Amino acid sequence: MTSEVLEKSTAAAKYESRVPRYTSYPTAPHFTPSVDDAVYSDWLRRLPAGTPASLYLHVPFCASLCWYCGCHTAVVHGQKPIDDYTELLAREIALVAELCAPEIVAVHWGGGTPNMLGSDGLARLTALLRQSFSFGDDAEIAAELDPRILTEEQVAGFAAAGLRRASLGVQDFNPEVQAAINRIQPFEMTARAVGWLRSAGIGGINLDLMYGLPLQTVESVVATVDQAATLRPDRVALFGYAHVPWMKKHQRLLPEDKLPGPAERLRQAEAAAERLVAHGYVRIGLDHFAHRDDPMALGLRDGTLRRNFQGYTTDTAPVLLGFGASAIGTLPQGYVQNTGDNTTYRKRIEAGRLATARGIAVTPEDLLRREIIERLMCDLHVDVAAIAARYGRSPSHFADVLPGLDALAADGLLTRDGWTITVTEAGRPLVRVVCALFDAYLQRGTARHSLAV
Numbered sequence: 001m002t003s004e005v006l007e008k009s010t011a012a013a014k015y016e017s018r019v020p021r022y023t024s025y026p027t028a029p030h031f032t033p034s035v036d037d038a039v040y041s042d043w044l045r046r047l048p049a050g051t052p053a054s055l056y057l058h059v060p061f062c063a064s065l066c067w068y069c070g071c072h073t074a075v076v077h078g079q080k081p082i083d084d085y086t087e088l089l090a091r092e093i094a095l096v097a098e099l100c101a102p103e104i105v106a107v108h109w110g111g112g113t114p115n116m117l118g119s120d121g122l123a124r125l126t127a128l129l130r131q132s133f134s135f136g137d138d139a140e141i142a143a144e145l146d147p148r149i150l151t152e153e154q155v156a157g158f159a160a161a162g163l164r165r166a167s168l169g170v171q172d173f174n175p176e177v178q179a180a181i182n183r184i185q186p187f188e189m190t191a192r193a194v195g196w197l198r199s200a201g202i203g204g205i206n207l208d209l210m211y212g213l214p215l216q217t218v219e220s221v222v223a224t225v226d227q228a229a230t231l232r233p234d235r236v237a238l239f240g241y242a243h244v245p246w247m248k249k250h251q252r253l254l255p256e257d258k259l260p261g262p263a264e265r266l267r268q269a270e271a272a273a274e275r276l277v278a279h280g281y282v283r284i285g286l287d288h289f290a291h292r293d294d295p296m297a298l299g300l301r302d303g304t305l306r307r308n309f310q311g312y313t314t315d316t317a318p319v320l321l322g323f324g325a326s327a328i329g330t331l332p333q334g335y336v337q338n339t340g341d342n343t344t345y346r347k348r349i350e351a352g353r354l355a356t357a358r359g360i361a362v363t364p365e366d367l368l369r370r371e372i373i374e375r376l377m378c379d380l381h382v383d384v385a386a387i388a389a390r391y392g393r394s395p396s397h398f399a400d401v402l403p404g405l406d407a408l409a410a411d412g413l414l415t416r417d418g419w420t421i422t423v424t425e426a427g428r429p430l431v432r433v434v435c436a437l438f439d440a441y442l443q444r445g446t447a448r449h450s451l452a453v
């Protein structure tokens, strides 16, 4: 172990805290049922026509269950539940389109596994979105795809529907790790999927990798990175396995005694990150890597990178409309989330109502803290005084944060020049701990989160 890694793992152990992933602020555990479908309808009606917006469509189905999975999804067999759900999404799109007229700049299909809809389902819904909303000329359509159930025919259909970016789940190429997580996906299968996508003109390729899974070692993670790099993805996401068996019971199927501890997780994360950088990728925030000419790397350089429920994004639209069970949306007034219960979702949509179950209206104080947290998560750097000034506040508003910042600075995790904070490379894996200092809800909540590293 190098002394640098030793220092970092000491810090990881010391700050072995559980903190949110900050894909929103306030974070989802603070959403409440006070934001219901009536509130959401009202917020949609108030959206000025032409407001740039992105769309997120959630497909809560998979062909089989990966035992590490933390996503909102379930295994389905047969075509009927998928066709029924496609119909419900179509009805929800119509309900929302009646209430607002935004200009769509991006569409993201997430899950679960959007390719479970098949190319016909995805093409039909994409056509409906185009009829229902006005689309910007260069609106980017992206989808998360599972290579194990992808076919060449599907890829041709997705390309015809306008898909331009695909995010492929990989995790690890080691056969023993794959067996332990119930996800058998030989390298050749992923390589074949990438080949089909590129040949069909779907040029933006992201690969999802993970560390912290059972049986993973520094060597296996680095070997996976090397294999992944041969496919020349534009972006790589390197997620730390979030072990939350109290929320996701199936995670108990994983051999818990084979899970790496916090120091080993950090070694794996750092070794994988160093290797990705050696392969020419630019390190983005907590867990993303992009080719230096990729828009995400450019976004990092010019300070326009954003963070939303899908993680890091180049999408700068102020509005995100979510469709499907559990989908989250962002409006100027606050966040809204659909019910995650598929039956309740169906009943609500069939009754001609929006399926909103919870959300939160944001206050100017929330917006101020959100901006600070987002800049830290994206840039690892923030000028607190400059942001506070835009909200008519003095930075002394955050005086109670100073002791925490100085403790992290003493451990080499950040530097502070007045109210300008820069997270160091040693602090990068713990950036969520820095953000947590600005989280006014954290102490009040009872939510349990995954490990900070």
Ligand SMILES: C[S@@+](CC[C@H](N)C(=O)[O-])C[C@H]1O[C@@H](n2cnc3c(N)ncnc32)[C@H](O)[C@@H]1O
Pocket: 062, 068, 069, 070, 071, 110, 111, 112, 113, 144, 145, 146, 147, 167, 168, 169, 170, 171, 208, 209, 210, 239, 240, 241, 242, 243
């Ligand atoms: C919706 S899935 C990707 C698409 C598709 N379902 C698949 O797996 O191929 C999104 C990604 O979330 C990540 N993920 C899932 N469960 C996770 C967990 N418990 N902790 C961290 N990352 C997780 C995986 O990297 C996965 O590829």
Ligand code: SF4
Pocket: 061, 062, 063, 064, 065, 066, 069, 070, 071, 073, 111, 112, 113, 146, 169
């Ligand atoms: S990782 Fe992807 S394929 Fe596996 S269960 Fe989760 S959503 Fe489904």
